[in-house]
Amino acid sequence: MDARALTLEGRRPLPPSFFFKGASITALLGAGVSIALVISHVRLFTDPAYESFCAISQSLNCETVSQSPWALLVGVPVAAWAALGYLAFLALVSIRCDRPAAQQGLPGLALAVAIGFVAYSLFLAGISSLVIGSYCLLCMALYAVNFALLGWSWALLRRSKSPVFFEALALDLQNLFRTRPGRAFLAATLAAAVALKLFYPAYWEIRPAGMARDLANGLTAEGRPWIGASEPVLEIVEFADYLCFQCRKMHVHLRRLVERYPQKIRLVHVHYPMDHEVNPAVTAPFHLGSGKLAMLAIHAAGQGKFWEVNDLLFVMAESRGEIDLREIASRTGLSVEGLAGSLADAAVREKLAADLSYAVSAGVEATPTFLVRGKTYLGTIPEEVFRDVLK
Secondary structure: OOOHHHOOOOOOOOOOOHHHHEEEEEEEHHHHHHHHHHHHHHHHHHHHOOHHHHHEEOOEEHHHHHHHHHHHEOOOOHHHHHHHHHHHHHHHOOOOOOOOEEEEEEOHHHHHHHHHHHHHHHHHHHHHHHHHHOOOOOHHHHHHHHHHHHHHHHHHHHHOOOHHHHHHHHHHHHHHHOOOHHHHHHHHHHHHHHHHHHHHOOOOOOOOOOOOOOEEEEOOOOOOEEEOOOOOOOEEEEEOOOOOOHHHHHHHHHHHHHHHOOOOOOEEEEEEEOOOOOOOOOOOOOOOOOOHHHHHHHHHHHHOOHHHHHHHHHHOOOOOOOHHHHHHHHHHOHHHHHHHHHHHHHHHHHHHHHHHHHHHHHOOOOOOEEEEEEEEOOOOOOOOOHHHHOO
């Protein structure tokens, strides 16, 4: 046996094909997890009844991470970019440039991409910890994938014809731009990225704006706003918070049902802001400012503008930024002075207190909660509740 074929430990070194296969399988795993994240992201925003398997706690919750603006990158979910990135990485370690001495893959470029993946993983991990305050299990799985790709790429580079990183990177870039397979890879990757940016639907924009405005609406005997059927077959009372994601998603879903069945369904809105400044049941800071939003909506109800302001507040609260009273006034016809004054109006606060008291009597502890035919439902309403009505 040729001693040069043995390592110092007396074992044959692993062939480059082993590392190519390891890198390829890991990249495919990353693409699979990314696609699972994309599916979860789509369902979170489009399926009112969806609950992610990793919505385990406040600090370990994929839904919280997916709802944050950091889940998007230039208007496309990060997970969708990740799926494309892993497939591109797979191509980088598989491509064969059409030169006589060319080797399989572009290990220098693959290592550079893996370094970028790891750097972005560390950035997102910091955002999850310091900004969002919650972690995503599937995201953490991708962090592990990225570190594994870094290891595979380093091993591939060490077994390549140019084991020095910058030399290999320069050679790979040369092959990428000067060979037909390299140019084909660039064209395909660029085309996929452009298509993703141009054609990916913005399903996360859950907005009731644009719905029919000619629906019957008014106030109940207790002064709570309703919309839909004057003599309903089914009345749904929603207890909602304008800063609650599920409230916004369910409200849009129910508004669409009311629009579809305006003679059968009535939706009644009751304010239940999970804001400790106005809600005695909330003992710690949570959904700060939602109490003020509720007061703006109560003022609007007194001016006959509740549903316009209600829809607008759900949209504006999506950004979690400061609410611009001037924008609300210009888009609804209310006065800035009246809106600002409502925040200190004793009558408005009394109505909010009445809503909170009603919610407590109905057994509401969180949002959204729905009261239908004397029974409360948390989060969503089962399909069987609508079965008889929607025949």
